[in-house]
Each structure stands twice: as structure tokens, then as C-alpha cells.
Amino acid sequence: xxxxxxxxFAQSNTMIADALRVQSVMANEQIQESSGVxxxxxxxxxxxxxxxxxxxxxxxxxxxxxxxxxxxxxxxQVMYSAVGSMTDIITQLRSQLSAASTGSSTETNSVIxxxxxxxxxxxxxMNTQYDGxxxxxxxxxxxxxxxxxxxxxxTGSTTTADTSYYNGDDEIASVRVATxxxxxxxxxxxxxxxxxxxxxxxxxxxxxxxxSSDISSALNLASAALDDTAAVQAKLSSAASSIETASARQxxxxxxxxxxxxxxxxxxxxxxxxxxxxxxxxxxxxxxxxAKILGMNLASYLK
Numbered sequence: 001x002x003x004x005x006x007x008x009f010a011q012s013n014t015m016i017a018d019a020l021r022v023q024s025v026m027a028n029e030q031i032q033e034s035s036g037v038x039x040x041x042x043x044x045x046x047x048x049x050x051x052x053x054x055x056x057x058x059x060x061x062x063x064x065x066x067x068x069x070x071x072x073x074x075x076x077q078v079m080y081s082a083v084g085s086m087t088d089i090i091t092q093l094r095s096q097l098s099a100a101s102t103g104s105s106t107e108t109n110s111v112i113x114x115x116x117x118x119x120x121x122x123x124x125x126m127n128t129q130y131d132g133x134x135x136x137x138x139x140x141x142x143x144x145x146x147x148x149x150x151x152x153x154x155t156g157s158t159t160t161a162d163t164s165y166y167n168g169d170d171e172i173a174s175v176r177v178a179t180x181x182x183x184x185x186x187x188x189x190x191x192x193x194x195x196x197x198x199x200x201x202x203x204x205x206x207x208x209x210x211x212s213s214d215i216s217s218a219l220n221l222a223s224a225a226l227d228d229t230a231a232v233q234a235k236l237s238s239a240a241s242s243i244e245t246a247s248a249r250q251x252x253x254x255x256x257x258x259x260x261x262x263x264x265x266x267x268x269x270x271x272x273x274x275x276x277x278x279x280x281x282x283x284x285x286x287x288x289x290x291a292k293i294l295g296m297n298l299a300s301y302l303k
Contacts, residue, residue, distance in 0.1 A: 139171030156203030177246035193228030
């Protein structure tokens with residue numbers, strides 16, 4: 001029996017080594033089958049590891065650009081809506097000024113009273129907030145950019161610019177939407193269009209009466225203010241379009257990079273399952289043969 005074991009040692013040792021190798025392969029493929037990826041760490045990807053890392057970094061970067069674009073686009077939408085309300089105010093003022101141009105004291109008193117209210121509404125609109133930040137404050141987004149305490153009093157003028165109501169700075173908000181692309185979208189409350197609106201409102205609101213010349217001057221300034229606020233709104237619309245287009249490009253790139261990464265890291269689960277069945281059958285046969293070899297002894301041949 002001892003002699004037979006010595007005689008069959010090399011063969012049995014080889015079969016055991018092969019069986020252990022198959023078991024190791026099966027264990028690795030079982031992990032792949034359950035996880036759906038070639039390896040749970042970068043070391044398992046060999047020479048493609050750096051490519052996988054680069055792609056994952058690209059995906060993360062694209063997502064960060066998309067997140068920044070989404071936030072900026074939301075701010076732009078809020079600003080666009082606020083400026084739309086400003087154009088409504090100046091349009092209403094123009095309408096009332098036109099009515100007052102007939103010389104009616106009732107209409108004149110009405111437009112003066114309305115202008116006082118509109119001035120406060122403009123102040124509120126320019127102090128619009130989004131996500132806890134004042135969108136028309138420039139870089140000082142944690143501070144309300146408009147204070148009408150002193151501005152709303154005193155004699156107004158249709159010819160002299162006055163931004164004394166503004167407490168923000170001149171920083172124009174922008175967002176990086178790609179490695180080499182930044183979109184500027186900010187508008188500050190001291191923008192010339194807004195200043196024109198505030199100037200004509202202050203002029204009318206602080207008047208005790210309005211002559212035909214006053215009304216004419218106010219109408220001219222109101223018309224210019226309306227055109228300029230409409231231009232600001234159009235600029236915001238253009239910025240929103242640029243931001244959304246850039247975000248869409250990043251989304252497409254992210255999908256592309258994710259697909260490439262998946263191609264490098266994913267396994268064909270169905271193929272792995274089939275291979276595991278083959279290995280299982282091979283392993284069963286190996287152990288069966290090994291059991292027969294190990295069960296051999298000299299006495300079996302001497303009978």
C-alpha cells in the first residue's frame with residue numbers, strides 16, 4: 001500500500017494542484033458574478049487600472065460641472081422672473097404717466113401714489129434671494145443689496161444717475177461649466193437699467209405735482225428703462241441657454257465616460273455563470289478521479 005502511494009504521488013499531487021487552481025478561479029468568478037465587475041479593487045484591472053481611474057475622475061468632474069450649472073441656472077431663472085416683474089412695474093408706470101399727461105389731477109395723484117408703492121416693490125425685487133443668497137448683490141450675496149431708507153426721500157431727478165440705494169459690490173457671478181468654459185450670468189442691483197427704473201420712480205414718487213414737462217421727461221426715462229430692463233432679461237435668457245447647453249454636453253460626456261468605464265470593468269454575468277457550471281463539473285470529476293487514485297493499494301492488484 002505504501003509503495004502504491006509513492007507510485008501515485010506525482011499524479012495525485014498534480015490533480016490536487018489542478019483542483020485547487022480551479023477552486024481559486026471559481027472563487028474569483030463567483031465574486032465577479034455577484035458584483036458584476038471584474039474586480040472590487042483597482043489592482044485587479046492590471047494594465048487597464050489607470051484608464052479606469054481616469055474615466056472615473058472624468059465622470060466625477062462632469063457631475064460637478066453639471067451640479068454647478070444646475071445651481072447657476074436656478075439662480076438665473078429666479079433673476080429672470082424678478083426682472084420680468086420689474087418690466088411689469090415700469091410698463092404700468094408708463095401707462096399711468098400717459099394717462100396723467102392729459103392734465104387730470106386725479107390721474108397725476110394716482111401715478112404719484114403708485115410710484116411710491118412701485119419703488120418699494122422694486123426694492124423688494126432687487127433684494128430677491130435664492131438658496132439664502134441675494135442674487136443681485138454681486139459678491140456680497142449674504143447682504144441685502146438695496147436699502148431705500150434714505151434713497152426714497154428727497155427730490156428726484158430724471159437726468160442724474162443715483163445708485164445710493166445699492167450696498168453690494170461690482171462682482172459679476174459666473175459659473176465654470178467645463179474645464180475651459182465659464183459663463184457669466186450675474187446682474188447687480190446697480191445695473192444701469194435698474195438704476196433708470198429707480199430714478200424715474202423716485203422722481204415721480206417724490207413729486208407733489210407733475211407738469212407736462214415733468215411727465216414727458218418721466219415718460220422718456222421710463223421708455224429707456226423698459227428697453228434696458230428687457231435687454232437685461234434677454235441677456236439672462238442667453239446665459240441660461242449657454243448654461244443649459246454646456247450642462248447637456250457634460251451629461252453626454254458623463255454617459256460616454258461611464259459607458260467606457262463599464263466596458264473596462266464589467267463582466268458578462270451570463271458567461272461567468274456558464275463558466276462556473278463548467279468548472280463545477282470539472283471540479284467534481286477531478287475529485288472523483290482523485291478519490292479513486294487515493295483509494296488504490298497494492299493488495300488490489302495481488303488478488
